[in-house]
Amino acid sequence: MTADNLVSIHPKDFLTYGPSKLLVDQYHWHSPDAGIVASYTPREKDVEGHFDIFRGVDQIESFAQATVVSCGTFLECKKQHCESAELNKIYIPAFISIGNVIFHNYLEKGDTFVNIGRITFSKFRQVTCVGRIYKAPQGLDLDAYFGDFDEDRLAAYDISSDFVLVTELDNVTGRALKRELMKK
Numbered sequence: 499m500t501a502d503n504l505v506s507i508h509p510k511d512f513l514t515y516g517p518s519k520l521l522v523d524q525y526h527w528h529s530p531d532a533g534i535v536a537s538y539t540p541r542e543k544d545v546e547g548h549f550d551i552f553r554g555v556d557q558i559e560s561f562a563q564a565t566v567v568s569c570g571t572f573l574e575c576k577k578q579h580c581e582s583a584e585l586n587k588i589y590i591p592a593f594i595s596i597g598n599v600i601f602h603n604y605l606e607k608g609d610t611f612v613n614i615g616r617i618t619f620s621k622f623r624q625v626t627c628v629g630r631i632y633k634a635p636q637g638l639d640l641d642a643y644f645g646d647f648d649e650d651r652l653a654a655y656d657i658s659s660d661f662v663l664v665t666e667l668d669n670v671t672g673r674a675l676k677r678e679l680m681k682k
């Protein structure tokens with residue numbers, strides 16, 4: 499992996515999820531050992547049969563993809579000096595556990611939200627994050643907004659009050675599982 503962080507990489511070119519399962523549109527800020535900010539905007543396919551509401555279970559999946567899977571894959575690619583496509587031939591990214599989840603609000607089709615995740619543990623192809631999901635103000639340029647974000651602001655969830663807190667997530671854990679063990 500030649501990139502210093504994920505900001506310059508499009509999630510569809512990095513994550514191994516198919517187009518109907520990928521719940522990350524863009525990375526806006528990333529510090530490999532600290533955490534990440536990534537966004538997603540729910541589409542019609544994401545809310546079908548759910549009254550245009552982006553369900554809590556999908557919020558959790560988006561957060562896991564944006565944080566533990568993205569950060570874990572990036573760190574392992576750096577460690578093994580390879581690209582994500584090569585790593586995917588050996589490992590399958592798996593969301594393996596979660597602690598407390600508190601829903602404060604909801605998201606609808608078309609609402610852009612940000613996953614803000616802070617890494618609390620990273621070792622042996624396993625990453626654990628805590629974080630929050632915020633509904634972003636409509637029309638805000640998220641790249642520009644998070645352009646000067648840093649690890650101190652990450653730790654304090656230091657963002658404008660124009661962002662609406664939707665969900666708090668604790669101890670979200672992902673691990674890269676060896677493909678050869680999954681076939682048995």
